[in-house]
Amino acid sequence: MQNPNEGKQSTPPAAQTAVSTVAPPVTVAELERRLARWIPKLEEAGPAIVFQLRAGKTDGS
């Protein structure tokens, strides 16, 4: 992934848009849409680790 801040010049503050105060829960369809954009970039992601082994002793010794 590119570093967007390498050699960055100062830019004016972002223009203020109308404030949106509500958002519905994320849906399956929305997640799927966003994932579709990311799947081609997941080569650099590596595995998703959801299991980690605890240390052999739990008293920290």
Add this chain to the structure above:
Amino acid sequence: MAPDDLAYLGVAEAATEIAGGRLSSVELIDHLLNRIEEIDPTLNSYITVMADSAREAAQDADMAVRVGRRLGPLHGVPIALKDLYATKGVRTTFACAAFADWTPDEDATVVKRLKASGAIILGKQNMHEAAAGSSSLVSHFGPVRNPWNPDYIAGGSSGGSAAALAAGLTPGALGSDTAMSIRQPAAYCGVVGLKPTFGRVSKHGALTLSWSLDHAGPMARSSRDVALLLQAIAGFDPQDPSSTDIEVPNYLSALTGDLSGLRIGAPRQHFFEQCSPAVIAAVEQATETLKRLGATVGDCEMPDPEDTLMFGRAILRIEASAYHAERLRKHPELLSSGLRDMVEGGAQFSAVQYLQAQRVRSVLAEGFRRAMEPFDALVMPTTPWPAERVGEDQPSRTGPRMRNTMPFNFTGLPAISTPCGFNEQGLPIGLQIVGHSFDEATTLRIADAYERETEWTHRRPQLTGDEPTRRL
């Protein structure tokens, strides 16, 4: 010491005064207990007040001073806990009917560490049910109100902790933060809250909202006090699989008051957008103060912040669904309708979607790391707007409220909120300072220097127990 001084005595000052024999821990705790009795019926910030055990521990702390024994850096200082940290022999309710009668037989690791530092547990604090919301209005024990104006929400989910700090009902607290839950209530109530780096503070013995997004962290009325509390609770815990075995620095020594040479980034895209004008004005003024203190502040851009928000919200929902699935099946009546909706909604996602979202997360976390390389820290508003009226709250506001905070649960980076102003309704505004992973020290250094230069952390809400307009 004057009563108001005693109520608003900080953690560091209380520890010094008690250990030096100039203040009795019993006197301080009795004062706070009386104040809780007087003021808390309005705020509802506590679920369980541990008056007897706190008084007993305070007597032991005072006796230790008399015999020249120091119990630790928090000697005799009362600290309160969000009611999701397990306390041996004391009910731990999660502000949820399903846990209302649960009495653990062991303290959470952070509770053990606080006690080992000499702290005294004052009570268990109210919160949004199961940490699954951002107002603290939904609690099995009734709603929490904002001390600056009880017609407004205190934020959440650590709303009771933030409200109690602002009202002078405890000098320090432990909260938890899955998407905003330490920093947003800290901002809404005008106090300081730190979400440490993922893995810095043990979650063993803390009830869960989302395993991979939950963080335990300290809250207080100054960054110095937050640093003291972090010092007590930080460090590897083999009982927590997400705990990281990395050295814990001396946080107090980082608080130099000097920001010379520090490079601070202001990510204006996303993080300064969709905010109220009062919030932007306060944060812009804060960046000028940071410059005066010696820092350089430059614009920067973080990669795909909207996606950190969206994938973070999806992961939270899915993990919460897994955690509560069996409870929902067996005792749906013990979960509020909002929590049931969240659990049922999370079950709709597939395992493949969840794992792909976690893979996106690793790419985005690396992107954030690289984008931060030219800087020592980032600054931005903690929340897009200050606290809202109780009657305006609705679940669909939770997503926008976490706009600036969830990206750092998603990427695991440390982030602190400190007060930086008030809006025209007299409600506090929070400044968020984000650091590199495991560099809580720099966020504390910046926040502490800013607090010394400004007076926001010294303001107190007008609160009395007998003021009719403040009764609900």
